[in-house]
Amino acid sequence: MIKPSIATPVITIDGPTASGKGxxxxxxxLALGWHVLDSGALYRLAAWAVLDRNAxxxxxxxxxxxxxxxxxxxxGPQTFMSGKDVTEMIRQEHVGDLASRLAPHPALxxxxxxxxxxxxxxxxxxxDGRDMGTVVFPDAPLKVFLTADVHARSARRCHQLRERGExxxxxxxxxxxxxxxxxxxxxxxxxxxxxxDAHALDSSALTVEQTVEHVLxxxxxxxxxxxxxx
Numbered sequence: 001m002i003k004p005s006i007a008t009p010v011i012t013i014d015g016p017t018a019s020g021k022g023x024x025x026x027x028x029x030l031a032l033g034w035h036v037l038d039s040g041a042l043y044r045l046a047a048w049a050v051l052d053r054n055a056x057x058x059x060x061x062x063x064x065x066x067x068x069x070x071x072x073x074x075x076g077p078q079t080f081m082s083g084k085d086v087t088e089m090i091r092q093e094h095v096g097d098l099a100s101r102l103a104p105h106p107a108l109x110x111x112x113x114x115x116x117x118x119x120x121x122x123x124x125x126x127x128d129g130r131d132m133g134t135v136v137f138p139d140a141p142l143k144v145f146l147t148a149d150v151h152a153r154s155a156r157r158c159h160q161l162r163e164r165g166e167x168x169x170x171x172x173x174x175x176x177x178x179x180x181x182x183x184x185x186x187x188x189x190x191x192x193x194x195x196x197d198a199h200a201l202d203s204s205a206l207t208v209e210q211t212v213e214h215v216l217x218x219x220x221x222x223x224x225x226x227x228x229x230x
Contacts, residue, residue, distance in 0.1 A: 009124040010139075011219060012132035015146035016192060017100075017180045018153035018160075020203055020211065024146060025128035026077070027212040032126070032219075037119040039129030039136070040099070041079055042112050044090040045070055047099040048081070057098060064107040072115075088164070093176070100180050103130075104187035130184055133195035142222045144215055145194035149204040150177055 011028060015021045022038055029036035046067040050057050055066060073080040079087045089095065102108055116136050119125055127136065133143035148156075154174040161168040184192035194200060199218055203211045 008120050008122050009141055010120060010137045011124070011126045011142045011144065011215070012137050012140045012195075012198075013126065013128040013144045013146055013215070014130055014132050014134070014192070014194065014198070015128075015148075016130075016153070016184065017096075017177055018157040019146045019148045020153075020156065020208065021128040021146045023208055024203075024211050024215060025126045027208065028215050028219075029126040031212065031216060032124060034124035034126055035119060035121055037116060037125060037127040037129075037132075038074075039112075039116055039127060039132060041074070041090060042067075042072070042115065043099040043103050043108075044095055045072055045079070045081060045086070046108060046112070047095050047102055048086060048090045050098065050102070051095065057102065060102075060105045060107050063102060063105070064111040067108055067111040091164070093161075097176070097180075100183055104183070104189055106189050109135075109189060130192045131190035133198050134193065135190045138195070141226065142219055143195045143198040144218065145198040145200050146211070147200065147202050147204075149202075150174065150181070152204045153177055 013021045013025050013028075022040065025036050025038070046063060049055070049066045049070055050063055053066065055062055057063065071082045077087065078085055079090060113136065116127070119127065120137070129136070133140055133145070151174070154170065154177055157173050157177065158168045158170050161173070201211065201214055206214070
């Protein structure tokens with residue numbers, strides 16, 4: 001019997017904060033009828049668990065244990081922890097900032113690795129994050145590295161925050177994105193970088209629909225090449 005991890009196709013979409021990779025992954029998965037993995041949500045959930053339990057964020061072993069024991073359910077765009085809808089809670093800026101600071105620790109990454117790989121189920125998976133193509137699914141047949149100018153990403157993030165009823169400080173958001181980019185790219189464990197065989201896609205001047213179509217076209221080309229080699 002062929003193992004599902006080999007038979008099941010994966011499209012990875014990696015990129016920096018606010019590059020739009022989550023939205024694109026959701027739309028691509030919907031178009032293909034595949035499953036979707038928002039890996040960043042798992043790190044945000046770990047951060048939320050630390051804050052919710054008033055745990056010591058500096059005790060990485062405890063953080064990793066909390067991550068392993070999380071009772072998480074994804075239902076479309078909603079995220080539940082122990083039956084509680086935490087979709088909006090884990091999207092708060094302070095939760096994202098803590099997740100970014102916790103993410104470099106090997107113990108936490110190891111605690112979440114198997115959980116991420118378990119999302120790989122037929123008919124296919126679209127996984128977004130920062131190391132989906134380099135670490136979690138290195139055998140994925142299509143890897144996309146989605147980028148956007150930091151100014152464009154800052155504008156998008158501010159728009160998202162306003163839609164939630166928040167009043168963001170645009171300069172603070174811009175500086176925070178720069179800080180997260182630097183932290184993600186310079187960490188020693190699974191740094192943010194494109195896989196050697198990833199397709200770079202700059203969405204700065206593209207709409208969501210155009211970006212989705214670019215990814216779907218890359219997938220069509222990938223399928224055509226695979227059939228040609230058979």
